[in-house]
Amino acid sequence: MGELRIEGVIWTPGRAAHIRTRTVRYSSGETNLEPEWADEAALDEERIVAVTGEKEETSSLKVVGYSHSLDRLLKVWIWSDEPQTSEVWNGGSATVANDSDRRRYEAGTREHGN
DSSP: OOTOOOOOEEHHHHHHHHHHHHHHSSSTSSOOOHHHHHHHHHTTTTTTTEEOSSSOOEEEEEEEEEETTTTTTEEEEEOOOOTTOOOOEEEHHHHHHHEEHHHHHHHHHHHTTT
């Protein structure tokens, strides 16, 4: 995981609309998100990155990071057809981080001395 680079995220119009309309699909407790906020979280220097799914060769990642514009911790799903050589990833989805994500992020931040 340490060799994977995340330098940017590209959101298709459909994926951008998907995260902008979370309250339409889910409860009113959800938050509609802007792609720029998800980008900030994915590019957070203190982000926590995990492979999604059961297979390590998967090209999909779950990133937990902080969006300064929204002033919230977000969970962002990104993917690439070539994860070992990608620097710019495709945006899949995003949501406000849950308590479990927050604890992992805070533990990682403490581990890095912040």
